[in-house]
Amino acid sequence: HEVDGSAGAFRAPLSTYILGMDNDYEDIQAWLALHKSPATQRAYRKEAERLILWAIVARGKALSSLTTKDATDYRAFLRRPTPRERWVGPPRPRTSPDWRPFVDNLSARSVAHALAVLSALFRWLVEQRYVLANPFAGIKVRGSQRAMAVETTHAFTEGEWLLVRTIANGLEWSYGWQAAAAQRLRFLLDFGYATGLRISELANAALRHLDADALGDHWLHLVGKGGKPARVALTPLARAALERYLLERELPVSRARWNPTTPLIGSLDGGETGITPLRLWEVMRRFFRLAADIIEGDHPALAEKLRRATPHWMRHTHATHALAKGVELSAVRDNLRHASISTTSIYLHTDDVKRARQFGEAFAA
Numbered sequence: 001h002e003v004d005g006s007a008g009a010f011r012a013p014l015s016t017y018i019l020g021m022d023n024d025y026e027d028i029q030a031w032l033a034l035h036k037s038p039a040t041q042r043a044y045r046k047e048a049e050r051l052i053l054w055a056i057v058a059r060g061k062a063l064s065s066l067t068t069k070d071a072t073d074y075r076a077f078l079r080r081p082t083p084r085e086r087w088v089g090p091p092r093p094r095t096s097p098d099w100r101p102f103v104d105n106l107s108a109r110s111v112a113h114a115l116a117v118l119s120a121l122f123r124w125l126v127e128q129r130y131v132l133a134n135p136f137a138g139i140k141v142r143g144s145q146r147a148m149a150v151e152t153t154h155a156f157t158e159g160e161w162l163l164v165r166t167i168a169n170g171l172e173w174s175y176g177w178q179a180a181a182a183q184r185l186r187f188l189l190d191f192g193y194a195t196g197l198r199i200s201e202l203a204n205a206a207l208r209h210l211d212a213d214a215l216g217d218h219w220l221h222l223v224g225k226g227g228k229p230a231r232v233a234l235t236p237l238a239r240a241a242l243e244r245y246l247l248e249r250e251l252p253v254s255r256a257r258w259n260p261t262t263p264l265i266g267s268l269d270g271g272e273t274g275i276t277p278l279r280l281w282e283v284m285r286r287f288f289r290l291a292a293d294i295i296e297g298d299h300p301a302l303a304e305k306l307r308r309a310t311p312h313w314m315r316h317t318h319a320t321h322a323l324a325k326g327v328e329l330s331a332v333r334d335n336l337r338h339a340s341i342s343t344t345s346i347y348l349h350t351d352d353v354k355r356a357r358q359f360g361e362a363f364a365a
Helices: 024-033 038-059 068-079 108-127 144-153 158-169 179-195 199-204 236-248 277-295 300-308 312-324 329-336 341-347 352-362
Strands: 210-212 218-223 229-233
Touching (some): 024 038, 038 068, 038 108, 038 199, 068 108, 158 179, 158 300, 179 199, 179 236, 179 277, 179 312, 199 277, 277 300, 312 329
Antiparallel strands (some): 210 218, 218 229
């Protein structure tokens, strides 16, 4: 009762409150329910959950009792959660006793995102007359804008991607992977790279989400942020990868013979169940670490990059390569489903080698 928010220090007078919930948890559930996209709900729940845990465990107080000083302390905590053994651990199901709220320290940009979500939460609580003020209002993160530019380094160059893809071709013969696991991994690489889908979108896609329009263009339909319907272009590379993967799973290639409920990414036992986003994330990370070990001697810089890589890097690589090959910025924005073209424009960069060569040719002696 002392930390559930029913007697929060900054609760507004009960007579002004318009939601009628009794505690912080119920109010956060009401806020989450406003967001129809499951992916958005998960992302926002994660940030709210982390803050509630920190407030109770580290501060011994309710969410609705947090001060601005608490908010600035939480900002520092996100950069380095301590004690580490309590807060940080490898990805685990939420029901596991080994589950931890964090996988590692957060980057400046991730901290900025977390604080933006929490500020939005408290702004809504103020609007609902549940709390009197927003402790996260105006709190900035030094280096977060610079971190946005650095995010473009979370992409592989064309040469790096070809090397990574070559390693994937020999997984079952050279590195002992099961044939089905190697085939699935190669599909994840090709389809993820060719579409720029998020991990949750890859895991949740089924054959019923694919179609072709009257002009013969192929699309994957999904629900974007805010519950908005969206579609992603299926390139020839994506379609070829899918056809090959269906054959490997002994499933029909012809659209007329598809079972619409068949998941795009299959389980290794050949059943009708798919793969969870967490499991998909773990599979990709395992492969990146293996690839890093393989090339350590010949390509130490790429090996270090692979050890830091997450599956989301395929999305960055997709965008970077698309723009480098002449795809219009607005088209990349629409395929990635960015709300603003300024978000997409961070991928408008060239690598240093290309830049040096082009300026050398322009200003030759």
